[in-house]
Amino acid sequence: MGGERIWTAALLVIGDEILSGRTQDRNVAQVAAWMNRQGIRLAEVRIVPDEEERIAAAVNELRRGVDYLFTTGGIGPTHDDITVDSIAAAFAVPVIVHPEARAILEAYYGSRGGLNDARLRMARVPEGAELIPNPLSGAPGVRMDNVYMLAGVPSIAANMLEALNGQLEGGRPMVSVTVGAFAAESEVADLLRETQRAHEGVAIGSYPFAKDGRFGANFVIRSEQGERAQACASDLAGRLTAAGFEPVAGGI
Amino acid sequence: MGGERIWTAALLVIGDEILSGRTQDRNVAQVAAWMNRQGIRLAEVRIVPDEEERIAAAVNELRRGVDYLFTTGGIGPTHDDITVDSIAAAFAVPVIVHPEARAILEAYYGSRGGLNDARLRMARVPEGAELIPNPLSGAPGVRMDNVYMLAGVPSIAANMLEALNGQLEGGRPMVSVTVGAFAAESEVADLLRETQRAHEGVAIGSYPFAKDGRFGANFVIRSEQGERAQACASDLAGRLTAAGFEPVAGGI
Numbered sequence: 001m002g003g004e005r006i007w008t009a010a011l012l013v014i015g016d017e018i019l020s021g022r023t024q025d026r027n028v029a030q031v032a033a034w035m036n037r038q039g040i041r042l043a044e045v046r047i048v049p050d051e052e053e054r055i056a057a058a059v060n061e062l063r064r065g066v067d068y069l070f071t072t073g074g075i076g077p078t079h080d081d082i083t084v085d086s087i088a089a090a091f092a093v094p095v096i097v098h099p100e101a102r103a104i105l106e107a108y109y110g111s112r113g114g115l116n117d118a119r120l121r122m123a124r125v126p127e128g129a130e131l132i133p134n135p136l137s138g139a140p141g142v143r144m145d146n147v148y149m150l151a152g153v154p155s156i157a158a159n160m161l162e163a164l165n166g167q168l169e170g171g172r173p174m175v176s177v178t179v180g181a182f183a184a185e186s187e188v189a190d191l192l193r194e195t196q197r198a199h200e201g202v203a204i205g206s207y208p209f210a211k212d213g214r215f216g217a218n219f220v221i222r223s224e225q226g227e228r229a230q231a232c233a234s235d236l237a238g239r240l241t242a243a244g245f246e247p248v249a250g251g252i
Numbered sequence: 253m254g255g256e257r258i259w260t261a262a263l264l265v266i267g268d269e270i271l272s273g274r275t276q277d278r279n280v281a282q283v284a285a286w287m288n289r290q291g292i293r294l295a296e297v298r299i300v301p302d303e304e305e306r307i308a309a310a311v312n313e314l315r316r317g318v319d320y321l322f323t324t325g326g327i328g329p330t331h332d333d334i335t336v337d338s339i340a341a342a343f344a345v346p347v348i349v350h351p352e353a354r355a356i357l358e359a360y361y362g363s364r365g366g367l368n369d370a371r372l373r374m375a376r377v378p379e380g381a382e383l384i385p386n387p388l389s390g391a392p393g394v395r396m397d398n399v400y401m402l403a404g405v406p407s408i409a410a411n412m413l414e415a416l417n418g419q420l421e422g423g424r425p426m427v428s429v430t431v432g433a434f435a436a437e438s439e440v441a442d443l444l445r446e447t448q449r450a451h452e453g454v455a456i457g458s459y460p461f462a463k464d465g466r467f468g469a470n471f472v473i474r475s476e477q478g479e480r481a482q483a484c485a486s487d488l489a490g491r492l493t494a495a496g497f498e499p500v501a502g503g504i
Contacts, residue, residue, distance in 0.1 A: 016457050019294045021285030022428065022472060023459065025277070028299065033273030042271045044306075047280065047297035050457070054296075077438040078458040079445040109438075118441030137467070153460055176274065186329040186361075189370030193331040205268055205302070206330040207275065208405055215389070220274060 004224075007040045007170045010062040013047040014055055014073035014083055015152060026154040027072040034161045039170030040068065050074060055086035063090075063147055068168060073152030075142065077118040083149055084142065088126035091144060098125045101140055108138030133163040175226040177233040180252035182216040183245040184208075191239050192219065199232040201225060211252065218251040256476075259292045259422045262314040265299040266307055266325035266335055267404060278406040279324040286413045291422030292320065302326060307338035315342075315399055320420060325404030327394065329370040335401055336394065340378035343396060350377045353392055360390030385415040427478040429485040432504035434468040435497040436460075443491050444471065451484040453477060463504065470503040 011031050017023040028045055035042045043066055048054045055074075063069040074083030088095045101123035102115075109115050122139035125131075132141030132148065136159040142149040148164070150157040181188070185208050196204045205220040219236060223229040237247040263283050269275040280297050287294045295318055300306045307326075315321040326335030340347045353375035354367075361367050374391035377383075384393030384400065388411040394401040400416070402409040433440070437460050448456045457472040471488060475481040489499035 013297075016455075016474075017459055017472065018280065019284055019297065020426065020428065020472075020474065021281050021283075021288050021294075024281045028270065029273055029276045031273075032271055036273050042273075043301065045265075045271065045297075045299035049295065076458070076460060078441045079448065080455075080457050112436075113439070116438065119438040121441070122438070137462075153462065155462055174272065176272065178274075184364075186368065186371040186374070187365070189330045189373070196331065203268075203332075205332050206328070207269055208328060210389075210405065210407055220269065220272075222268075222272065 005171060007038075007068075007168075008043045008066040009035050009040045009068040009070060010044045010046070010066045011042060012055070012058050012062060012069065012071045013045065014050060014071055015047065016050045016080075018047050019049055027150075027152070027157055030154060030158060030161070031070055031072070034165075036174055038166070038168055039173045040168065041174070050080050050082060052082055052086040052089060055083065056090040059087055059090040059147060063145070066146075068146050068148065070148045070150060072150045072157055075122065075139070075149055075151055077121045077139075081121065084124050084126060087144055087147060087149065091126055091128075093127040095124050096127045097123050098129065098131065101125065101131055104131075104140060105138055132160050134160055135163070172224045174222050174224055175229045176220050176222045177229045178218050178220050178251035179233050179236050179240070180216060180218040180248040180250070181240050181245040182214050182252070183240065183243075184215050185217045188217070188240065188243065188245070191243060192236075195232065195236045195239055198235065199228060202228050202232045204232070204236070209252070216252055220251075257423060259290075259320075259420075260295045260318040261287050261292045261320040261322060262296045262298070262318045263294060264307070264310050264314060264321065264323045265297065266302060266323055267299065268302050268332075270299050271301055279402075279404070279409055282406060282410060282413070283322055283324070286417075288426055290418070290420055291425045292420065293426070302332050302334060304334055304338040304341060307335065308342040311339055311342040311399060315397070318398075320398050320400065322400045322402060324402045324409055327374065327391070327401055327403055329373045329391075333373065336376050336378060339396055339399060339401065343378055343380075345379040347376050348379045349375045350381065350383065353377065353383055356383075356392060357390055384412050386412055387415070424476045426474050426476055427481045428472050428474045429481045430470050430472050430503035431485050431488050431492070432468060432470040432500040432502070433492050433497040434466050434504070435492065436467050437469045440469070440492065440495065440497070443495060444488075447484065447488045447491055450487065451480060454480050454484045456484070456488070461504070468504055472503075
């Protein structure tokens with residue numbers, strides 16, 4: 001497996017509402033889980049405000065270091081939707097009205113009051129871009145080179161991800177197996193380290209929690225080879241039992 | 253108000269579990285809301301994996317551009333907790349055992365099985381660092397220069413934020429007032445733009461949603477001057493009414 005190519009992605013969340021604490025982001029988790037299913041490793045996330053220069057700079061930094069850059073937010077019809085302009089600036093190309101996007105919006109808004117200037121904003125793309133279908137609400141997402149612009153509303157972003165399912169080249173999905181225990185991390189730290197050492201190609205993450213006044217941790221075993229992750233999980237469960245802790249398959 | 257200093261912060265979330273989609277992050281929202289209360293503007297968030305080089309590089313990029321850099325995650329007792337080492341590397345200083353942190357852990361674990369090597373890991377800090385109190389579970393947070401290292405478990409991070417409340421120099425908290433309506437963004441885009449233009453020192457964000465099959469949006473008016481935000485909200489509500497939409501104070 002050593003020579004197998006690893007595909008990577010980054011996510012840029014564009015949104016004052018996340019940075020102000022007003023809105024709990026839901027896109028990081030859903031994009032991360034989706035990437036995992038495509039066999040693509042999410043290597044970094046950034047959240048930046050609705051400012052063209054900040055967006056363009058982050059896009060140019062991120063897109064060059066990964067196979068795919070996804071963005072969420074800022075592709076709607078209002079004055080604070082500046083993702084398309086910012087990404088056109090990042091690529092140093094003009095913004096144009098995409099004829100197919102215009103046709104999609106005309107059809108969608110035909111029975112909903114027709115196309116106005118604000119709605120037409122959602123047909124604007126950086127020159128050279130393609131569309132990402134959006135069966136839910138008409139206005140499409142946009143792909144420019146390796147940059148995929150999705151909506152900020154999580155349900156609409158989910159639809160666009162669905163449309164992209166299986167379309168991106170990726171590797172082997174990462175398999176994770178979780179074992180939990182009401183064990184303080186500090187009591188099992190050595191045991192974890194030794195277990196990880198005994199299993200090649202496997203990483204164990206330890207995620208403490210407090211539940212009903214008791215401390216515990218979930219141990220997440222990740223590998224690109226499912227059998228290795230399973231073997232490591234069994235071994236870990238055995239070691240936890242031997243140390244006097246009751247392992248819980250699937251985590252707590 | 254033009255010359256008033258704006259205080260800024262960045263947040264670095266350290267965690268493979270977030271990037272793999274396993275865990276829904278809760279720290280961005282709580283740190284963002286806390287910053288807002290301190291009058292500090294959260295300017296950027298990054299999420300990076302548990303890799304020393306990536307953490308150190310992000311820390312050095314971020315800490316120089318803002319007044320305060322907060323980190324969450326990676327300060328526990330297990331092998332995957334490498335935040336202290338990574339930040340020591342970023343500052344090019346050695347890691348030492350902080351005598352006060354050691355004393356805190358000795359006291360905390362005295363009745364809980366005593367201090368072992370794994371627990372002692374939580375007394376390690378970059379040389380020159382100070383402690384951030386953690387009333388909940390003993391192990392303190394760490395401050396190194398303008399970098400504040402908090403726990404990844406949201407309830408513990410919340411306690412550390414509580415301990416830091418009012419301790420950081422900040423400006424005027426941003427006031428936000430929300431007005432919602434079952435209006436498609438594309439029907440009110442011009443109205444929003446005009447309202448924003450009519451009110452200096454105020455920014456209006458528009459956040460669409462789909463609820464029970466109906467589309468709507470919340471309009472968030474933000475200003476460092478509460479009266480201005482309120483005046484703008486009243487004006488916007490009036491304009492929405494005049495356009496045939498029923499405004500909902502506080503949002504939907």
